[in-house]
Amino acid sequence: MRRKLSLLILISLISIIFIFPISAGEIIYTISPQSINYGYENGYVTLNINGYKNILSPGEPALPYKVINVLIPPTAVVKDVRIDNIRHSSDNISGKVFPAQKPVPIMDKNIHPFTEPNLDIYNNTNRFPDKLIVNIGTVNKSNFRIAQIAIYPVQYLPTENKISTYSFTIRILYSEGKVTLRTVSENQYKTFGNKIKSIVINPEILGTYQSCVRR
DSSP, rough: HHHHHHHHHHHHHHHHHHOOOOOEEEEEEEEEOOOOOOETTTEEEEEEETTOOOOOTTSOOOOOOEEEEEOOTTHHHHHEEEEEEEEEEEEESSSSSSSSSOOOTTTTTSOOOOOOOOOOHTOSSSOOOOEEEEEEEEETTTTTTEEEEEEEEEEGGGGEEEEEEEEEEEEEEEEESSSSSOOOHHHHHEEEEEEEEHHOOOOGGGGGGGGOOOO
């Protein structure tokens, strides 16, 4: 009886491995921001980088950042996100960084009070933000799996009025065979696939989704 049970378990495990083969992969992306465009507003220093947004949490330093979309294979999960080859340069600035303001509706013509800097940050000796990348998580868009990673290439040292700009390499490590394969029609694959290619940093991964197309 025990031999039969062990044999059944072994067969089940082999079947699972055969249906959902487990393999690993890596996606590499280099962050190398262009030079910062400095300005002044309300007595504060503003910073902008082409292709980046600015932090919008009211009272926090409005520093450049962006979120990258990374396409991973259809049955994959992200195991780790690492950075290496870190390089940086520093600049002194003549004033505090402009604090992000509370959002105001476009049609609202009222005068709103200025959002003052968050002193817990501006009087702190630590760098802000404290991380260069944050793994936000993975989302499904039309059955395509997209890992989202927030990139913060600029850090601010408030007590020294110093800005550090970083370039580095991001390594997204993933394992396949961890998620059930979801199928799509050939028309869906073409229609949504073209949209996905326009928003991800690695459109070449789209070919791994051929196995999802119902023939």
